[in-house]
Amino acid sequence: MPEIELLRAKSVDDAVALLARHDGSRCIAGGQTMVAMLNAGLVDASALIAISGIDELATLTRTSDGATRIGAGVSHRVVASSDKFIGANNVVRQAAQVIAHPAIRNFGTIGGALAHADPASDYPTAVIAANAKIEVAGRSGRRSIAAQDFFLDYLTTALKPGEMITAVELPAAASGSAGHYLKFSRVDGDYAIVSVGVTITVAAGRCSAARVVLGGCGPTPVFDPDADRDLVGGTCEPAQIRAAAQRLAGRADPIDDVRGSAGYRRALIPKLVERAVRTAWLQASGASR
């Protein structure tokens, strides 16, 4: 395999220019996925553009209205321990806490994890549950893509050639909202067998908004607006949760792999959805009082 050139970008504009100039180049941030793939001989790139030195990408900020902006280069470690996530947006913080192992969380970044788009990884599920927008930069400037439209297929995103992720924007969380990320795996730090990301908003004792997303259950995270609607209007009682879980299970298309069979994954869905929704509901109910 020919040697891959390593180039350093000083700014987002610089990185976009380098991506345009080097046909077949890719970005590298923390390297926790990219270098593993390089070591496995799976990266076909002419050059890697290092974006780890770009200050803008390393910032994590919360605006006064409660929205949170996570620079693409922010590590899982920083997200996991940040106090800048409130209400429903905690689903993203909780996901960061269970990504792989401490050494990986020290260097892996949210932009890298989302661009990789592994459906069994934690961030894709969580950012959809949080109704996030993913900001990307390319030669024609910046644009935002709703997280739910970002994942197109296994390891495939809506990023166009020459584009890079610059930030993840979480909308201001409603008062009385809570988020919960539940990951089921046999071994600590492994990929999820099945994971569930939930956000719930409670108003006047009733669920006024909900979002439930499954990870590890198909080529992209699984969600269904009808399942979300099943939960709205009540107190997240068992029948409502069962209805939502059944809809999601119907959309799930899990695979057999070393971690579990497709049938096992399907069997897990109702129980895990129930646990995750109940946890988020109780937190949101507490927060809305």
Place this chain on the structure above:
Amino acid sequence: MTALTVNGQAHRIRIAGTETLLDVLREQLGLTGAKRGCNQGVCGSCTVLINGMAARACLCLAGLMGDAAVTTVEGLGGDGKLSPVQQAFVDTGAIQCGFCMPGMVVAATALLAENPQPSDDQIREGLSGNLCRCSGYVKAIEAVRKAAGAAGATR
């Protein structure tokens, strides 16, 4: 030539485009403490410290280290003395074939720097990214507990 600081010593070396930190440590600097197990970031046997934080040397590009301080297992002690974590692993006999031990010792060092009095669960989580194919985890956990001076605090 690129500058790389390892165990407090500044080196100037030639690094190929996407050469990993692990390969440079082992093959250019002769520091073979960090092991090449899976080369995928899964096994943890290549764990080193970068600016005090645990890192997978196999997942870091040597050319991106900049002025970061890299510490390998060889740099934990000093003046021919073992570090407290190394000594605790020796005293506990937390060693079977030994291949995973440098990674475990470095990961435990990072854990204790951040959390000097970890619970057993926190120790297990801290070492969860370090696989021992001999399955010798019990003694390793005991060693970390001992290094933390928390031998009596069995929670």
